[in-house]
Structures are given as structure tokens and as C-alpha cells.
Amino acid sequence: MPHETPAAAPPLDRLQRWMQAVIVHPGTIGEALVAAEAANDVAPERLEEVVRPSWSLTAAERVDVYHGMYLLRMTEALESDYPALRHFLGAEAFEDLVREYVQAYPSRSYTLNRLGDHLPRFLAEGPARPNGEFLHDLAQAELAITQVFDEEESPPVDGESLRAVPPKGWGTVSLRPTRALRLLNLRYGVFGHLDAAKHDRPAPRPRRRATFLAFYRRAYSVMRLELGRQEHALLSALTSGVPLGEALARSAREMKESKREQAVFRCFRTWLAEGLFSAIEVGESSSAGGGQVDH
């Protein structure tokens, strides 16, 4: 409607600062309007000088439409990234967690896809809560899944590259991991909880046991592997650039005699076949000379 006698407008930056402070406040609209961050820019008793009541809502109720939608939107975004955490906690406890989390780590990005990047850290460092260590581990696994999903595509090393490595060069090769690979070392099992959320089954009780996981991507789908302790150590060594010969020797030393070489090589072949590596670099000390077989 045309406005013949507009009220004096607060400067745009002040108006926006005020409105944002009200919208993101974790309490009720009444609490939000009187909170210092908002009241410093617009005194609560002067609300109608800034926001006009409508035919059906007061000025405060109109601001509350935005205030209410903020937490809803943050919760929806985090639910889609942390479905198993949401499934385990239930709707109310999850919303409480989101309310606390977005106060500590509000979105500073143009995308909601990365809103949850700090949630595992928040669960580790934030207020103590029941099953805190388990929640942290579950959140770490779900964060790894979203990171693997969104990573840049890096094609896996192919057969031709493998054949190009001279027989005596294998001991010195270094393997570059595909970007879409995350290795986790957790205190709790989490696969049961990921599956329970996916199939809408009751979440199992958290069970403490050393858990070693790999999440990776194949044909644009996120895959997972549960690893043994030695397998995890070997894969960690390889992905951090330790030459293959040295990593295999380290790993074999830690295994029982009977399981040694076959087991280690079986793992290695599986990882190659699953596309966990994107390049092979032949070390300088190789008789075949240095070089890189890249893809």
C-alpha cells in the first residue's frame, strides 16, 4: 500500500543487524526482541516504528514468522546430513542439539550443505550430554559420508598404470588416495545405527568397541568398508604417502606369521579394485627410476 507519512527509517545496516539478531535468537520471540543484540538497534517498545502490524498479526507475530522458520530450516538441513544422529536422538533432542549448535556454529556459507561441518567437533567440545562419545563418533561417520559424496571426482588408477610399474619398483611406489576417501578410527560401532536410520528400524544401543572404517565413492555412490586394526594402519600409512614396501613390511610385522603376506596383499588388491587410489608414483630409489603414473 502507498505510505504517505513513512516513519523515519533506521539505516539499512542497523535494520538488517536487528532483524537478523531477532531471527537467530534461540529463545521465544519475546526474549529475542528484548535481548541486547536486538534491543541495541531497535528498542522493543519501538517495534511498531519498524514493523507494521498486519490485518491479522501484531508486529511481533510477523517477525516471529521468520524467527520460527529459522530453526526449522537449520533442523531440516542438518537432518538431511545427519539422519542417523536424528534417528538415535529423536526429533525433540535433535532440535535441541541444532538450537545449541547453530548458536556456536552459524552458517557463514552460501550453501547449507556445509552447515554441519563442525557438528562432530561441537559434540566433542560442547556441553556434556548422555552418550556424548558415541554421538561424536556417529556424527564423524555421517560427516565423512557427506564429504565423500561431495568431493571432486578423481578417477581411480587403472590397469595400464599398474602394469607400467617395473617389477622391482613396487617396493618404492607411493599411492595417492582418491580425494573421495575418508578413514575413521572410532570408539563405537556405527554401521548398525546408519542402517537403522536408513531402514527406519529402532536404533540399537551404543556399543563401545574399537572401530576402523573407510568411506569412499565408486560410480558416484558412497561405499563403506569396515577394516581390521592392521588394515586401517596399513591404509593410513599408504594414504599418508609411506612407500608401499615400507608400509607392507610394517603391517606384516604386526600380524601373526600365518596371516602375513597373503592377508596384506589381499587387502591391498581389494583397495585397488575398489578404486581407493588415484595415482601411483614410483620412488627415486627404484631400479626403474622415478616417475609418476597419474590419472
Add this chain to the structure above:
Amino acid sequence: MAGNRWGFPDLGLGVGLRTTHYSHILSQQPKIGFFEVLTENYLDTGGRPLFILDQIAERYPLVMHGVSLSIGSTDPLDFDYLGKVKELARRTRALWVSDHVCWTGVLGRNTHDLLPLPYTEASLRHTVQRVRAVQEFLERPLVLENPSTYLEFTPNAMTEWEFVGRLAEESDCGLLFDVNNVYVSGFNHGYDPRAYIDAIPADRVCQYHLAGHTHKGTHILDTHSDHVVDPVWELFGHTIRHVGLRATLLEWDANIPAFEVVHAEVQKAQAWRDQEVTRAA
């Protein structure tokens, strides 16, 4: 019926591209005029979303629709974001790039909501200058959508349609006219949506949006969660009479049904287009 001043084509009827419909679209290749992609869903990802998008871009015309430009914010423009938008537009050969007349956050934060601007001379000047800067950077006209709003600022010195019309004229940008948003805001603020429609500069309108909403009794929320209601279809007909035929898109973002349902909903727009063409002939 005249077109828009940039010659952006009337692509017919399209729908918003949503993850749940990917496999149907790729396997069934439905006959549809175009898809609109949510810009931010394809930035900072190198995985499946971009892989699928590349395939769809090979087969259909695409337009890009963003929610994080924050054109009215008093924070500095984010040129890192804009660079990624520009690259995605190049990659997908998007026919145009749109966002909203709104702001989404300040002090480095993003509320991820389309927040209303005060309709004052100062905020108009501020926004015009930013639209010009964005257009210069993107090297193409920016297309801006009228938002649904739930509050009005007391200091408003002009109507929303005056603000949007002047913004378009003074910054030389295009408009994405959302018919449902005008209906929603008209109800919430107590104005006649036809007054809005009759005032918009027709030659700047490049695209229409249609969507469903949620009626709360005291106000309407723009939820994109249902079928388009009859009064919005009536307004759509009125809009075509005033503006002309434009690429028309249905948005469905919550409780998303099967692709066929969304497709059938947007095809209802064809009857309105035919009716208005006949009337104009």
C-alpha cells in the same frame, strides 16, 4: 504478445530439478520445455549432483535460480560465490541466472531465508548499485524474483511493486515474476495482487514461477508443498494478459511427489497460455 527486451526465449513449461526425480528424468526423458536448477546445490560438489546435471544439460535447456546472492544485504558482495555461479552458468549453458529481491544475512552470517527489504529510496539506491556490480561481473543480465514476504517495514516509502519496478529499470535487470508470491504477499499485507501485476514492466519479465503454499489462516507461507490453488491460476491468466507468454516454471520443494504429478501440475498452465493467446488473437 511482446517478449522481453533481451530476447530470452519462451521455453514453454518447466519444473524445478530435484534430486528425487533424477533417475526418472534420465531414464524416461520426459517431454518438458526446460529445467530450473537450484544454483547452490551444484556449487562445491564434484560428485553425483554435478555428474547428473551435466547429463541433463545435454538434453534440456537449463536456467539457474539462486537463493544466496543476498543482493540487498549491507555485507559486501561475495565475489568468490559469484565466480562459482558464473562458472556453473558456463558449464550448464544456462540461459539466464536468477535470484531474489531480498537479503539473506549480515555480519558474515547466512540465515538462508529470503528476508524482506525496506522499500525506501536509500535501500533502492543500495540495491541498484549492487545489481549493476553483479551484472558487470557475470557479464549478463541478472534476473530477480519478487519474494513472498511476511512483514512490512513501517518506514516503507513505496509499494513493493514500485520498488521492484524501479529496481529493474534503474539497474537494467530482468524480472522473474512469481505469481504465487504476489498472491501470498497480497494476502499477508492486504493488497490486491492485480495492482502489482498491472504495474510491473512487462518487457523486463523473463520467466514466471508458480507454486503451492500453506494457508495458516492469519497468513500464508510460501512452502512450495502442494498444488497451485485456483486463485493463483486466475492471477497467472491475468499476468499473461498484461505481460505476455514467458517460460513458466512450477516449484515443488516439500512433500515432493512423483515426477509425473509435478509434470501434470505444470501442464495445467498450458490451458491458461492457450486461452490468453486465443483472446489476444
